[in-house]
Amino acid sequence: MGLKELAGNNLGLTSLDLRKLKICFLLADRIEIVPTETIEKKYNLRAGMINQIAEQVSWLLESAYKISELVSDMVNNSQHITILDHMLTNLELKNFLKALALQVKFGVPKEAIGLANLHVPNLGRVYIQRLVQNDLAQAEKIRQTDIEFLKKILPEKIALELKQVVAEKSSTSSTPIQEVDFFAEVKLEIDGSTVKNRWKVVLNQIQHVLSYCSFKYLLKLVEAVYSKPEGWIHKLDLDEGDNQAKYIYRLRKELSLKAEEVIENNGAGSYRLNLKKEEVRVNKENLVRMGEEEIKRLVGKL
DNA sequence: ATCGGCTATAGACTTCAGCG
DNA sequence: CGCTGAAGTCTATAGCCGAT
Structure with missing residues (x-):
């Protein structure tokens, strides 16, 4: 009708x-x-x-x-x-x-949400449509496309800008770009500044201040999200000794989490954060500035 | 206050020997 | 062979305590 x-x-x-x-x-x-x-x-x-x-x-x-x-x-x-x-x-x-x-916000079809979410200056709906029509809705495809071709369908300045943004996105992520979830919003922010010996983190918009030990555990879990398949880290890689369950318990408590909420256990002695890389933001500068050797080492792996 | 060592207990789940 | 119950493993949740 x-x-x-x-x-x-x-x-x-x-x-x-x-x-x-x-x-x-x-x-x-x-x-x-x-x-x-x-x-x-x-x-x-x-x-x-x-x-x-x-x-x-x-x-x-x-x-x-x-x-x-x-x-x-x-x-x-x-x-x-x-x-x-x-x-x-x-x-x-x-x-x-x-x-x-x-879709409504950007005024683009579903497949182009990620593209619009890159916020490339002057890349509006009409240019996005040209990219979609040329089967270039995914960042990875744009990365593989020759700049000369992009210049043909977009104004030169925007084409160059787009190429650059896409390249930056892929360098900050070790997985292929097509796996990056453009919908992802930051759920966990490791702020890394301290308040009276306690370390600031923001989980689901709520700020918590963690003890050093809990903070270290959380950082190790974050590191596993980056480096390990599925993000699982075995308790012995988390810490030596056999108090890991207790420290995870204390960490959960400081984050006001219930068991299996955000921090999961797989029944084989491993733990993980149920978050995607894109959902975690780490303020590396803050962490390095604190000068804790162990923290610096962990940050180096991110 | 925090940490880490030690201990305990409940519950979920797995493994395995023994039995019919 | 399949079933069952006992034993073992693992986790979550705790408490206590001494060192710092």
């Missing part, structure tokens, strides 16, 4: 319904990279208004995503699971909301 039929209002929709539908159609067009000029004419709105609508709707979608995440956490900890809860815990729904929020 197009706008004209809707405007004819054969379905007896209220004007409020029509307004909502108009925004839906508008945003859908925008995601499919219909040129802004066309959208302006079709919906009789100017670009500024269109961007504002996208911004607001994206924010609401992002909120819906956050709620779905919270509810699923609550449900995971409860015994009573209804069909509704299943819908809310559904990973697909969460991912859908998150992706849609970003």
Whole structure:
């Protein structure tokens, strides 16, 4: 059904319904990279208004995503699971909301979210569409593409900038770039500054100050996320002796975590952080500045 | 206050010998 | 061979204590 039929209002929709539908159609067009000029004419709105609508709707979608995440956490900890809860815990729904929020925000198709999220200056929807049409939606593909070809489909300055950003992204990550999750947000931040002998970290937007021992354990777990397959580190690599369970227990307690939440155990004597590399940010400068040899050594491996 | 050594206990899970 | 129960392993959670 197009706008004209809707405007004819054969379905007896209220004007409020029509307004909502108009925004839906508008945003859908925008995601499919219909040129802004066309959208302006079709919906009789100017670009500024269109961007504002996208911004607001994206924010609401992002909120819906956050709620779905919270509810699923609550449900995971409860015994009573209804069909509704299943819908809310559904990973697909969460991912859908998150992706849609970003799609609406940037006004690009799903496969181009990562590209838009690179925030390359002046790389707007239209240029992104050219990249998508040339099967260059993934950073890795752009990395492998000759700069001369990029210059043909993008203005030279943007092409050079894009190449550079993509190269930087891959050098900070040891895995191939296609595995990088562009949706990832920082969940754990190792700040590394100290407050009265306690070390600052931020987990899920909540700040904690850890004892040296707990902090060291956390840093070792982070290092394993970077260096080991699946991020598992055996307790004997964590520490000598046989107190590891106790120290992990103390670390969890200082982070207000329950067992198996964020810090997992695999039943074979290994522990890991249930986080992706992209979800962890380490302030290396701070850590090195503290001058602790052991900490410096760990930072060197990141 | 923090750390690390030692100890204990409950519970989940695995292994294995012995039995029918 | 499959089943069962005992023994063993591993973890989470603790407590106590002495050193710093």
